[in-house]
Amino acid sequence: MVKGRLNLEKHGKLYGFLEILRPLNCLMMGFATLLGAIITVGFRVNPFLVFLGFVTAFTLTGSSMALNDYFDRFVDLVNEPTRPIPRGTIKPREALGFAFFLAFLGLFSASITSLTVKSLGFLVLVVAFLAYGLSAYYNVKGKKYGFLGNLMVSGCVAVPFLYGAFMVGFFPKPVLLVFAFLAFLSNTGREIIKGIADVEGDKLRNVQTLAIKLNPKKASYVASVFYVLAVCLSFLPPMFGMVSLWYIPFVVVACAGFLFIAFYTVKNPSAKNAKKMKKLSLLWMGFGLTAFLVGSIM
Structure with a gap:
């Protein structure tokens, strides 16, 4: 009986670290980095650089997520009491140590990348350090700025696309800049909705989110503007011949999903509904990433 309880506690601790990591978010950022590399040089990309780029994006994102849980531990007692720290599975100092460990892995991986790539190696390291520095600043202080903090997060979400180009020794192509901007817009909408959920x-x-400074209803309108902008601009790549027609089916699904979120958040700007919409947003972002990839390689 005691042995079974100890095993449960052990697995509970491991699961707690996994929750803090938010692996889905990390995987999406890792995938965005690979996408940036593939769009830039095709499948001729060095497999070792692919591995390093994925590790950098995955671990630095994970570190930022762990920092977020650490600095939000008192807020989560109200907003997310089932998170690992509030429920007592992970201690605050353990989350902080985990964040530092992941940051070391990510920045070390970026350093190896900068030494491996034949050109623009210095930019690889600069971009990695600046992006992580911005995400760390957001968690420590920037989140309190509300909408400005939302823009900080979205900037960090857009960076992996550009990092993917730098890590293979090239500046980003125009289509990659468009993809990064679309990610920035859609994620800003999601961040504003998160503010509604966490009032x-x-x-x-x-934290001076738009939901607090204005009210949830007005904040939902602002979030919708960003989603609608992302939807409208998402059709620029096929209009200018930047992608193949294979891009369209996947991006249509993503756009329909974002419009659904915009409509239902405005219709019901409650915290409960906002939590559902922010989670659902990741699904449509996934379709968007798929559209970027398929439209670029087929």
Whole structure:
């Protein structure tokens, strides 16, 4: 009986670290980096650079997520009481140590990449350090700025596309800049919706989200503007011949999903509905990434 309980606690701890990591977010950022490399040089990309780029994006994103849980641990007592730290599975210092470990792995991987790539190696390291520095600043202080903090997060989400080009020794192509901007817009909409979901807890940390400064209803309209902008601009690549027609079916699904989120968030700007919409947004982002990849290689 005691042995079974110890095993459960052990697995509970491991599962807690996995939750803090938010592997889906990390995988999407790793995939965005690979996408940037493939769009830039095709499948001729060095497999070792692919591995390093994925590790860099995955671990630095994971580190940022762990930092977020650490600095939001008191807010999460209200907003997300089932998160690993509030429920007692992971101690705050363990989350912080995990964040530092992941940051070391990510920045070390970026350093190896900068020494491996034949050109623009210095930019690889600069971009990695600046992006992680921005995400760390957001968690420590930037989140309190509300909408400006939302833009910081979205900037970090857009960077992996560009990093993918730098890590294979090239500047990003125009189509890659468009993809990065689309990711920036759609993620900003998602961040504003997260603010609607987290109103009660954010008040404790004096986070000036749009949902608090305005109200949830008005914030939902602003979020919708970003989603609609992303939808409208997503058809620029096929219009200018940047992608193949294979891009269209996947991006149509993503656009329909984003419009659905925009409509239902405005219709019901409650915290409960906003939590559902922010999670659903990741699904449509996944379709968007698929559209970027398929439209670029087929």
